[in-house]
Amino acid sequence: MGMMVFGFTLFSFFVCIADGGYEIYIDHFIRERTGHLQIHQKGYLDNPRFFTAIKDPKTVTDDLGTFSEIESTSSRIHFGSLSFFKKKTQGVQIMAVDPEKEAMLTTLKKRVNRGVYFSGSSGHEVILGKGVSEVLKAKVGSDIYLIGQGADGSIANDSFKVIGIIDHPGRGMDDQKVYMPLRIASEFLSFGDRIHEISLIVKDGTNIPKLKKKLQQKLGDGLEVSSWEEVEKDFYKAMQADKKGDTVARFILILVMAIGVFNTVLMSILERTREFGVIKAIGGRPIDIAKLIFIENFIMALFSIAIGSIFSTFLNYYFSKYGIDLATPIEWGGIIIKEIKGKVMLACYTTPSKIILTTTFFVCLYPSWMAMKILPSKAMRAA
Amino acid sequence: MEMQIQTPNWKRTLKMKVWTKGLERTFITILAPKKDKGISTLKRDNDMWNFFPKINKVIKVPPSMMMGSWMGSDLTNDDLVKENTYRKDFNSKFGVEDQNYYRIISTPKPETVTVWGKVEILVDKKNEFPIKQIYYDENMEKIRVMEMKEIKKIGGKTIPTVLELVPLKKKGNKTIIKYTAAEFNKEISDSVFSKRNLQKRR
Numbered sequence: 001m002g003m004m005v006f007g008f009t010l011f012s013f014f015v016c017i018a019d020g021g022y023e024i025y026i027d028h029f030i031r032e033r034t035g036h037l038q039i040h041q042k043g044y045l046d047n048p049r050f051f052t053a054i055k056d057p058k059t060v061t062d063d064l065g066t067f068s069e070i071e072s073t074s075s076r077i078h079f080g081s082l083s084f085f086k087k088k089t090q091g092v093q094i095m096a097v098d099p100e101k102e103a104m105l106t107t108l109k110k111r112v113n114r115g116v117y118f119s120g121s122s123g124h125e126v127i128l129g130k131g132v133s134e135v136l137k138a139k140v141g142s143d144i145y146l147i148g149q150g151a152d153g154s155i156a157n158d159s160f161k162v163i164g165i166i167d168h169p170g171r172g173m174d175d176q177k178v179y180m181p182l183r184i185a186s187e188f189l190s191f192g193d194r195i196h197e198i199s200l201i202v203k204d205g206t207n208i209p210k211l212k213k214k215l216q217q218k219l220g221d222g223l224e225v226s227s228w229e230e231v232e233k234d235f236y237k238a239m240q241a242d243k244k245g246d247t248v249a250r251f252i253l254i255l256v257m258a259i260g261v262f263n264t265v266l267m268s269i270l271e272r273t274r275e276f277g278v279i280k281a282i283g284g285r286p287i288d289i290a291k292l293i294f295i296e297n298f299i300m301a302l303f304s305i306a307i308g309s310i311f312s313t314f315l316n317y318y319f320s321k322y323g324i325d326l327a328t329p330i331e332w333g334g335i336i337i338k339e340i341k342g343k344v345m346l347a348c349y350t351t352p353s354k355i356i357l358t359t360t361f362f363v364c365l366y367p368s369w370m371a372m373k374i375l376p377s378k379a380m381r382a383a
Numbered sequence: 384m385e386m387q388i389q390t391p392n393w394k395r396t397l398k399m400k401v402w403t404k405g406l407e408r409t410f411i412t413i414l415a416p417k418k419d420k421g422i423s424t425l426k427r428d429n430d431m432w433n434f435f436p437k438i439n440k441v442i443k444v445p446p447s448m449m450m451g452s453w454m455g456s457d458l459t460n461d462d463l464v465k466e467n468t469y470r471k472d473f474n475s476k477f478g479v480e481d482q483n484y485y486r487i488i489s490t491p492k493p494e495t496v497t498v499w500g501k502v503e504i505l506v507d508k509k510n511e512f513p514i515k516q517i518y519y520d521e522n523m524e525k526i527r528v529m530e531m532k533e534i535k536k537i538g539g540k541t542i543p544t545v546l547e548l549v550p551l552k553k554k555g556n557k558t559i560i561k562y563t564a565a566e567f568n569k570e571i572s573d574s575v576f577s578k579r580n581l582q583k584r585r
């Protein structure tokens with residue numbers, strides 16, 4: 001039974017860290033980057049051209065307002081520009097956001113750790129990623145210049161005050177970015193009311209495919225509604241490939257557990273050969289012996305699940321609260337991972353339970369068959 | 384002069400004042416629209432600079448940006464810089480003429496660095512004015528056509544006062560340059576073509 005308890009606890013912890021860790025990471029990814037769903041002008045996602053823009057965003061956001069499933073939305077413009085500060089220049093990618101809505105949708109406001117977030121004033125304010133500020137040698141309070149192509153063919157050029165810098169360890173997705181208020185970007189680019197993207201967060205993350213379908217029907221063919229997996233399909237494919245690697249690890253874990261349990265069950269039968277012989281000698285049927293073995297081991301499995309659940313709860317809770325700090329943060333998909341944390345979920349109990357019970361069933365088959373075939377005379381001669 | 388720029392996505396008209404001395408020196412300043420007023424371009428020999436008064440910045444146009452558009456038009460920076468090299472960097476000969484036009488074929492000399500494989504100029508036999516220029520790339524594919532129209536007297540000279548440039552690979556694009564007034568053979572100080580003048584607020 002010890003092997004079963006150990007196996008359950010280990011597998012539960014694996015699910016907590018691996019699956020739970022992925023869920024936490026995806027949640028970060030969604031909150032920091034994509035939102036649950038994004039809306040673009042048709043064709044923008046495959047070929048993000050400047051003029052492939054949503055021309056009437058007000059109608060779209062009004063339509064979105066009729067869906068109670070949506071928690072928050074934020075509009076964005078994406079464009080490139082040349083930035084200058086004193087003698088330094090750098091090409092930058094600019095994301096223009098609605099400051100208030102973006103703060104509700106993503107963690108952008110919290111990520112600004114030097115200076116301040118957008119004040120909502122009409123001033124020309126920008127927030128720089130660490131990489132941009134390092135190349136330009138610009139600090140909070142510096143005035144930088146941006147030159148780009150206006151939507152009316154003009155040369156968009158103006159000065160902007162750096163009000164904040166996103167400066168975290170590692171090179172995350174903010175590193176080479178510049179953030180700007182949406183209204184200021186529209187003026188700078190002579191873009192009018194047009195936007196490139198509406199990102200949205202939903203209240204219940206379990207029903208996204210259904211909502212996506214409903215939104216697409218409501219918004220029509222001119223716009224496309226995409227899930228985060230479609231928006232970041234390269235990253236999603238990489239994540240799926242990584243998860244497949246997990247499958248191998250899980251298989252090995254199950255195999256090790258199964259071998260351990262099998263060994264235990266086999267030994268317990270071999271040690272009771274004489275007893276099984278007696279049962280058969282007094283009229284017990286082979287099927288009764290098989291039933292005995294199965295019931296015995298299933299009861300043991302259930303006890304193992306109960307005890308394993310207690311141990312794994314403590315272990316999983318600890319790692320979900322404190323995690324493992326990484327000495328060197330790692331960057332993946334633009335998100336900086338500073339610690340590995342688990343998540344306590346129902347699957348931490350249901351998955352190992354199913355594995356234990358299934359494994360128990362299969363490992364009992366051969367020993368039961370052996371026990372059924374015991375000859376009473378031979379069994380009782382065994383010492 | 385006026386420059387009308389049309390693309391499938393937008394349309395705008397620039398009003399400009401231009402000074403030229405020979406073919407080596409050009410100074411252009413934009414008078415309208417308000418958003419672009421004061422943006423100026425200085426060309427001296429093969430060098431070119433733009434000045435943006437809003438940010439008080441002079442930017443030299445690097446060689447890598449020479450094929451880039453000038454102010455969003457179908458003219459490239461290279462068109463403005465290299466206009467003087469036609470005579471010395473191209474070999475020209477008469478091509479097959481027809482009833483109404485002379486045809487002049489200009490091909491770059493072996494040492495000339497240019498994107499054009501050939502330039503064909505049609506000249507009206509009646510008045511001997513160029514009326515069309517067809518630009519071919521290195522694969523001899525037509526890339527753009529410039530038509531010279533509305534020949535009239537301006538500033539004492541008779542010249543085509545409207546130039547219409549159509550890039551053949553960009554559907555819906557067109558740039559039309561109209562000379563609204565001109566003065567020729569006036570003395571222009573070299574200081575007009577200085578960086579100091581470029582940075583002057585107008």
